[in-house]
Amino acid sequence: MSDTNRPALVLLGGFLGSGKTTLMMRIGEELSSRGIATAVITNDQGENLVDTAHARERGLAAAEIPGGCFCCKFGDFVTHLSEIRRTVAPRVILAEPVGSCTDLTATVLTPLSLYHSGLARLAAYIVLADGPRLIGEYRRMNLGAPVTPREVLIAHQICDARRLVVTKTDLLTPEEVADAVGFLRGLSPDAQIVTCSAVSGEGIEPLIEWVTTDDEIELSDSPDLDYDVYAAAEAEMGWYNGRATITAPAGLRIDDATTDLLLGLKAEFGANLIHGKVLFVCEYGSLKAGVVDGRIGIDSGLSSTNPVTEAGLTVNVRAAAAPREIDATVGRLIDELCDRVGASVSDYMHRAIVPGRPVPQHRIRRNDGST
Ligand SMILES: Nc1nc2c(ncn2[C@@H]2O[C@H](COP(=O)(O)OP(=O)(O)OP(=O)(O)O)[C@@H](O)[C@H]2O)c(=O)[nH]1
Ligand SMILES: [Mg+2]
Structure with a gap:
């Protein structure tokens, strides 16, 4: 260079x-x-x-x-x-x-x-x-x-x-x-x-x-x-982004929890799921995984699969579905996961939207010079 x-x-x-x-x-x-x-x-x-x-x-x-x-x-x-x-x-x-x-x-x-x-x-x-x-x-x-x-x-x-x-x-x-x-x-x-x-x-x-x-x-x-x-x-797509802290006194296996959430998204939205992503951050590092085209991919693993008592969770979902539906479904999947392992959710921040019309600040095509 x-x-x-x-x-x-x-x-x-x-x-x-x-x-x-x-x-x-x-x-x-x-x-x-x-x-x-x-x-x-x-x-x-x-x-x-x-x-x-x-x-x-x-x-x-x-x-x-x-x-x-x-x-x-x-x-x-x-x-x-x-x-x-x-x-x-x-x-x-x-x-x-x-x-x-x-x-x-x-x-x-x-x-x-x-x-x-x-x-x-x-x-x-x-x-x-x-x-x-x-x-x-x-x-x-x-x-x-x-x-x-x-x-x-x-x-x-x-x-x-x-x-x-x-x-x-x-x-x-x-x-x-x-x-x-x-x-x-x-x-x-x-x-x-x-x-x-x-x-x-x-x-x-x-x-x-x-x-x-x-x-x-x-x-x-x-x-x-x-x-x-x-x-x-x-506008055909709903976007959900959420973040929460999961506290699990009896222990939570992050790899299992990730698979649970991604399989849940896949089952709920089927072919309408465009991309679902999950990131857990815990004492053993972070685990990021996603589901695209029905296929689950693990993008980074943890140094240990030992159960943890606390983890930060971020979930992003893009699906051809109404935002309200995505929001409710993801909230339910997180609750069901927590119920299964005796965990609780705190600091849950979530938002689901339909992207607005794209209005670029500039649009300059070389043959018309307009902005
Ligand atoms: N097997 C395999 N899986 C891949 C590869 N690249 C990405 N993936 C998987 O494809 C999924 C999507 O990958 P991302 O890199 O998150 O895709 P992206 O284009 O950034 O997606 P958005 O941010 O939603 O636009 C993830 O679950 C990855 O694990 C690859 O080279 N091989
Ligand atoms: Mg990306």
Whole structure:
């Protein structure tokens, strides 16, 4: 990397559950081990984020922009960029936009390059696509000629970036990986496409090269997007974020409790569960796990499975369901878990919302120059 004072900024976009946080942690840890100071910025429609807590537990400097995506909170994004630059002085900043957000070329990258180019060098804009979903759910959708709001959103995310990653290749056979790449290539013929598993580490090296480049990306024009349809896609989803302290005099096994909660979410919401995440923090460290596409993944384990008497719990759920329903269901699942182990809940803070219409502070498309 060249000796420049400006940190490299890398945006890692992609639909909910595509593996952004997991890959960001993996890249962050890899860069740190090479002596490259790295910070992350997470983003969500709500507060109390599993992702931010997880990053901090893993020792990465992390800033969080809650309550809206980078585009609608562009001012906050700029403030956090300069703040993290001043306090941490990273060489690389990895930023994860909300998984239901798109149009970042027009709403984040172009405004940054026009108005705040001194803050960071735009090193890469990478969009992730979930490998198993590419060859399953996405293949059954009309992403090539999108019709439904969800199809429009996912297709736009993929076409907005010139660099794409097929994630979770450890869950696919080599033939399925080739199939997933071919499918993605059909949607975005000119993009650079790599494949990787953040779990096994396979395919990480090309990504490290993308992230540590000395270059600055050339901004292309962003594909057109109907904001009414985009808003409809966001409005189909309910977002629940909650946090509580669990006190269990008779002892609570965190691994069992995590599985219980995730299986409960899966059973309650079925195919409508887009991404459920659980983070427990206790005396043995933290355990983060999630469920996507019906599959449970453990992202970080504890040093011991011995029962604990107190733990902090954070739960984030994104589902195609009414917020009230998600809120009530998660509350009941936590209560049922506590009843089973004789535990009690305190300091329970929870909020469930439908994201509002995306209203970016700037939207600059190169061919019309409007803001
Ligand atoms: N097997 C496998 N699982 C993965 C991999 N990457 C992510 N996962 C799992 O996929 C789930 C979602 O991963 P995240 O990194 O949280 O996804 P995300 O894109 O940040 O999701 P949002 O923050 O909701 O937008 C987690 O349960 C991970 O365990 C991978 O390379 N292999
Ligand atoms: Mg995430």
